Amino acid sequence: MASTLSKLDAACALSGARRVVVKIGSSLLIDAQTRQPTRDWLAAIARDLAVLKSEGRDVIVVSSGSIALGRGRLPGLGVRLEDKQAAASVGQSLLMAAWSTALEPHGLVAGQVLLTRDDTERRRRWLNGRATIDALLAHGVIPIVNENDTVATEEIRYGDNDRLAARTAQLARADLLILLSDVDGLYTADPRRDPAAAHLPLIETLSPEVMAMGGGANADAGVGTGGMATKLAAAQIARSAGCATIIASGQALSPLTAIREGARATLISAPNGPMAAYKQWIAGSLSPAGELRLDAGAVTALKAGKSLLPAGVTAVSGDFEKGDCVRLTDPSGLPVGVGLAAYAAEDAARIRGRRSDEIEAILGYRGASVLIHRDDMVLSDR
Ligand SMILES: Nc1ncnc2c1ncn2[C@@H]1O[C@H](COP(=O)(O)OP(=O)(O)O)[C@@H](O)[C@H]1O
Numbered sequence: 053m054a055s056t057l058s059k060l061d062a063a064c065a066l067s068g069a070r071r072v073v074v075k076i077g078s079s080l081l082i083d084a085q086t087r088q089p090t091r092d093w094l095a096a097i098a099r100d101l102a103v104l105k106s107e108g109r110d111v112i113v114v115s116s117g118s119i120a121l122g123r124g125r126l127p128g129l130g131v132r133l134e135d136k137q138a139a140a141s142v143g144q145s146l147l148m149a150a151w152s153t154a155l156e157p158h159g160l161v162a163g164q165v166l167l168t169r170d171d172t173e174r175r176r177r178w179l180n181g182r183a184t185i186d187a188l189l190a191h192g193v194i195p196i197v198n199e200n201d202t203v204a205t206e207e208i209r210y211g212d213n214d215r216l217a218a219r220t221a222q223l224a225r226a227d228l229l230i231l232l233s234d235v236d237g238l239y240t241a242d243p244r245r246d247p248a249a250a251h252l253p254l255i256e257t258l259s260p261e262v263m264a265m266g267g268g269a270n271a272d273a274g275v276g277t278g279g280m281a282t283k284l285a286a287a288q289i290a291r292s293a294g295c296a297t298i299i300a301s302g303q304a305l306s307p308l309t310a311i312r313e314g315a316r317a318t319l320i321s322a323p324n325g326p327m328a329a330y331k332q333w334i335a336g337s338l339s340p341a342g343e344l345r346l347d348a349g350a351v352t353a354l355k356a357g358k359s360l361l362p363a364g365v366t367a368v369s370g371d372f373e374k375g376d377c378v379r380l381t382d383p384s385g386l387p388v389g390v391g392l393a394a395y396a397a398e399d400a401a402r403i404r405g406r407r408s409d410e411i412e413a414i415l416g417y418r419g420a421s422v423l424i425h426r427d428d429m430v431l432s433d434r
Pocket residue numbers: 077079232233234235237238239240241242243244265266267271272275276277278279280281
């Protein structure tokens with residue numbers, strides 16, 4: 053009975069998702085013997101992705117494989133950091149070529165996105181990354197994301213693509229993250245070591261007991277980059293961003309179709325949607341670094357669900373960067389809400405009270421047409 057429920061749950065989560073991030077590890081994409089892309093598997097997953105796109109869903113792929121492909125092309129490379137980075141440099145273009153070839157028969161275009169940890173942890177860069185991904189999706193492109201291994205050193209790495217995928221899901225405000233693995237979900241213990249381990253179809257709380265089932269970090273030293281523990285850590289990041297996670301096997305051809313058809317998998321649900329989680333984060337975890345005083349017209353517009361235009365701002369105070377949280381106040385100084393500024397304090401002060409079409413002439417560059425986008429704003433309940 054439990055497995056029937058699991059089939060419905062993972063399948064339903066996929067049918068209901070609006071924006072999906074699919075993480076694909078090197079072992080699925082690259083043949084261990086030939087060190088070439090697994091063309092049949094890629095062709096099949098491209099078909100799966102095309103189906104999701106044709107249903108109107110946004111799809112983002114997080115693809116590993118650059119280092120393995122680069123090593124295949126430059127077999128003489130050693131194991132030093134710079135050798136790995138050289139492998140990534142050569143392999144990343146091979147990886148993108150493989151993706152473009154696989155997606156082309158479906159009329160789909162692949163867009164390369166290389167991220168380092170700073171891109172999702174520093175809000176200024178985070179806003180830029182989000183805008184790029186949104187623009188790619190708006191043009192029907194499938195972003196193919198990987199870590200920027202050529203420049204990322206240990207201190208600035210995500211470390212594994214499971215976590216990178218969760219951060220990408222958070223950045224893109226996806227509602228579903230699919231981690232394709234060599235195992236069909238989470239078990240009560242490592243099924244390779246404990247044949248009595250039971251499959252868990254649905255996880256609603258990532259309790260310490262559940263987290264412990266993945267073992268410690270690098271529990272499976274020598275196999276990938278950390279086994280189930282990194283997948284659970286990724287699911288936890290996704291969940292706190294309002295994004296559910298499916299852990300499923302990617303070993304057969306067309307694994308996404310298999311999930312749709314009820315293949316066994318684990319669904320880790322998320323209680324709130326991504327937008328609610330994002331707004332909770334803005335309202336609850338960030339301390340405002342400055343203040344924008346609004347005129348009465350702007351206050352009315354915000355309450356009607358509009359974004360904040362520079363024209364409605366009468367004063368700017370504090371020292372904030374683009375992407376920082378700022379307090380919004382009405383003409384008498386009473387709180388209206390908080391939001392993430394699309395301009396730093398200095399530029400905000402220069403464009404306050406001015407029309408959006410004057411911004412470029414005033415600042416000398418074309419930035420956002422609003423000072424705070426409505427999605428990046430939380431109004432006080434008054
Ligand atoms: N509780 C668990 N449930 C399922 N798999 C587990 C568990 N604990 C450890 N594992 C191991 O994690 C492996 C999947 O992690 P990994 O090899 O990193 O996957 P991938 O290469 O697909 O990213 C499984 O093959 C399994 O041996």
